[in-house]
Amino acid sequence: MNTDTYTFRGQRADETVTLVTKQHIWLLMPIVLVWLIIVAVVGATLLIFGASRVTSILLVVLTVIGLAYSFYFWFTWNNSDYIVTSQRVIKIDQGSLFNRMISEAEIHRIQEISTEIKGPVRTLLNFGVVRIKTASDDSKLDLDDVTNPYDVQQAIVQIQKQTLQPARASRQV
Numbered sequence: 001m002n003t004d005t006y007t008f009r010g011q012r013a014d015e016t017v018t019l020v021t022k023q024h025i026w027l028l029m030p031i032v033l034v035w036l037i038i039v040a041v042v043g044a045t046l047l048i049f050g051a052s053r054v055t056s057i058l059l060v061v062l063t064v065i066g067l068a069y070s071f072y073f074w075f076t077w078n079n080s081d082y083i084v085t086s087q088r089v090i091k092i093d094q095g096s097l098f099n100r101m102i103s104e105a106e107i108h109r110i111q112e113i114s115t116e117i118k119g120p121v122r123t124l125l126n127f128g129v130v131r132i133k134t135a136s137d138d139s140k141l142d143l144d145d146v147t148n149p150y151d152v153q154q155a156i157v158q159i160q161k162q163t164l165q166p167a168r169a170s171r172q173v
Contacts, residue, residue: 008083008090019084019155023145024127028077031070038062072097082143084155086163089132091141105141107163109134113156115149132156 003017011017042062045055079094090104110132117128122145130143130152146152 006083011085012087014086015088016086017083018086018159019082019152021082021146021148021152023077023080024125024147025077026121026125026127027145028073031073034066034069038066082146082152084152084159086159089141089143089156091143103141105132105134105139107156107159109136110156110160111135113153115153117149130156 003020006017006020008017042055042059045058049055076094076096079092079100081090081092083090083092085107087107088104089107089110090102093101093103095101112131112133114131115128116131117123117126122128126149127145127147128149130146130149132141132143134140143149143152
């Protein structure tokens with residue numbers, strides 16, 4: 001995603017967007033599985049009962065259910081973002097159609113960043129969790145199922161270095 005033109009509501013005047021990423025597209029796999037099941041059920045129904053009013057109604061009902069399910073999964077995935085700026089790490093989590101949670105951690109308050117890739121699918125497709133611990137009362141921010149978690153971690157570390165080096169240099173003078 002082009003971060004030069006990316007803006008978001010609540011962005012500070014002196015804040016630049018460095019990285020915008022999403023959860024891995026593999027999380028949309030349940031949509032494919034649902035459509036495979038729908039095709040299998042419709043196919044079996046057509047083989048058993050042939051083309052009839054019952055199979056036509058079943059086809060319409062299952063298609064509507066499949067479309068609603070697909071839209072729900074895509075909507076929650078598409079509206080969840082992880083934004084790394086020059087000042088903050090922001091997690092926008094669209095939990096459901098009417099449930100959105102936005103969390104953030106200030107770059108200068110981050111004390112520890114770690115990554116975890118667990119399991120064969122996540123290892124092969126290179127997605128996992130970036131865990132961020134901050135200085136405020138042992139609070140943490142987890143970026144779940146992020147694509148290329150090590151790259152995201154390193155982007156945050158680079159911003160920290162750029163942000164903290166001028167402050168250290170001014171203290172030494």
